[in-house]
Amino acid sequence: MEHSNQKNGPASDDRQPLPAGNHALLASEAKYRVLVDNQTDLVVSLDRDGRFQFVSPSYCEKFSCNESELRGTMFNQQVHNRDLDQVNVAWQNLFTDPWTSQFEHRAQTEEGNRWLGWALKALRDDDQNVVEIVGAGRDVTDRHNNEERARVDLNTLAHAGRIQSMGEMATTLAHELNQPLTAILSFSQASQRVLSEQDLDRDELAFALERIAVNAKLAGEIIGQMRSFIRKDEPRAEQSNINALVAEAMELVASELQHHEIDVDLNLTEAIPNVQVDPVQIQQVILNLVRNSMEAMQSQPVDQRRLLIATRICKPGNIEVTVIDSGPGLDPTIAEQLFEAFVTTKPEGMGVGLSICKSLVESHGGRLSAHQSSEGGAVFNFILPSIPEGDEA
Numbered sequence: 001m002e003h004s005n006q007k008n009g010p011a012s013d014d015r016q017p018l019p020a021g022n023h024a025l026l027a028s029e030a031k032y033r034v035l036v037d038n039q040t041d042l043v044v045s046l047d048r049d050g051r052f053q054f055v056s057p058s059y060c061e062k063f064s065c066n067e068s069e070l071r072g073t074m075f076n077q078q079v080h081n082r083d084l085d086q087v088n089v090a091w092q093n094l095f096t097d098p099w100t101s102q103f104e105h106r107a108q109t110e111e112g113n114r115w116l117g118w119a120l121k122a123l124r125d126d127d128q129n130v131v132e133i134v135g136a137g138r139d140v141t142d143r144h145n146n147e148e149r150a151r152v153d154l155n156t157l158a159h160a161g162r163i164q165s166m167g168e169m170a171t172t173l174a175h176e177l178n179q180p181l182t183a184i185l186s187f188s189q190a191s192q193r194v195l196s197e198q199d200l201d202r203d204e205l206a207f208a209l210e211r212i213a214v215n216a217k218l219a220g221e222i223i224g225q226m227r228s229f230i231r232k233d234e235p236r237a238e239q240s241n242i243n244a245l246v247a248e249a250m251e252l253v254a255s256e257l258q259h260h261e262i263d264v265d266l267n268l269t270e271a272i273p274n275v276q277v278d279p280v281q282i283q284q285v286i287l288n289l290v291r292n293s294m295e296a297m298q299s300q301p302v303d304q305r306r307l308l309i310a311t312r313i314c315k316p317g318n319i320e321v322t323v324i325d326s327g328p329g330l331d332p333t334i335a336e337q338l339f340e341a342f343v344t345t346k347p348e349g350m351g352v353g354l355s356i357c358k359s360l361v362e363s364h365g366g367r368l369s370a371h372q373s374s375e376g377g378a379v380f381n382f383i384l385p386s387i388p389e390g391d392e393a
Contacts, residue, residue: 042116042137048130050075050091062139064110080106080113094122095130104140115141177223180215187211237364239387240279242311242319243268249286250309253294260294261302267310272319273386277364282384285357285368289323289380292354296327296378314383322381329372338370357382 043056052070060066063078079087083105090103099122107116120135187208194205246268250257257264275282290307297305306326314320330338338354354368361368366384373379 044075044135044137046075046120046133046135048122048133050133053132059137062109062111063107078107080108082106094120094133099124099130104144114139115144177219180219183215184212184219187215237276237278239274240277240282241272242275242282242321242384243270243272245277245279245282246286246309246311246321249283249290252283253287253290256291257294257307260298260305262294262297262305262307265306265308267308269310269312272311272313273389275319275364275384275386277384281360282364285360285382286321286323288354288357292380293323293325293327293378297325300327313386317386317388318383319386320381320383322379324373324379325377326375327377329376330370330378 041056042059042062043054044052044059045054047053051072051074055067055070057067060070063070076084076087087103087105090101093101101120102118104115104117106113116137117140118135118137120133122130123132123134125131191205191208191212194201194208246266250264250266286309290309293307297307304326308322308324310322310324312320312322358368361382361384364384366382368380368382370378370380
């Protein structure tokens, strides 16, 4: 009987105990679901074409939709039209090693137009085919707004720095303008003299008028350079040749260098790749570094005042601009804080010039550094990313 009961017992109860592994799996899934349902970040699962397979409640709340409405729709439907191209490019990174992608885009949400930042990862089968894409995103609008405010503040400070630089160069610029203006006056008087003579010398008159035109054009170019340098326009990145920017910046300060009897050597690498920069801002960096070197060399004997400006390709994808002077070198008491705002050894200095330079270079994706020259002077160099071959216009 006892044997019979043992035999028939299981048959009288259809409920079978779950294996221990299944209990653990269900518990894990439950914890995962609680985590996702209460996640403030946006959690999504997509198929390889970008269709939603799963969206977290936080995502549904962000776009005022429910999961059933979103399932099967395309991820990029929520992307602002102006950001579609960059999102599509970033999406392709999911299909190559390391099978991840990070990007940001604008989206119209329940709260209005917001910036969303995403980190996506591709899941693959045994044959390395992408079968699913999982990702987490978050609202980064506040960070974007803070960056925009910082950019505006930097541009305002940079403009103030350019105005200060022009004030400091006013005397030498006035001298530079005085040369073509004096020539114009001289040749104008010569023209009047030729015209008053009975035996008109047409060749002499033509030469005088030609020199008037040349010097008027020169004066206009000097004024144009000053106006371009100090104007407060929105930053505009464009393909630029760094050697040309160095040469133009040096033209602005040429008279000042000559006045202080400084020998200048330009060592510019030919066939250097272009850079995508705001030309005025990069010229401001070059000018600030040159003027710093110029001031540092004032205590040196005249025959020892030398300034070297060089450009080179420092590694694939980067170019470097170097400014080396023959001054006393970096002050060890402030060397570590050299690029911090309001740090200066000049009694009349504001201590913002190098800080502005650092911010401007970094806003272009580069970096600025300084060190002591082996010959005793100071070396400043900044690196900028170059435009890859094939991408140049």
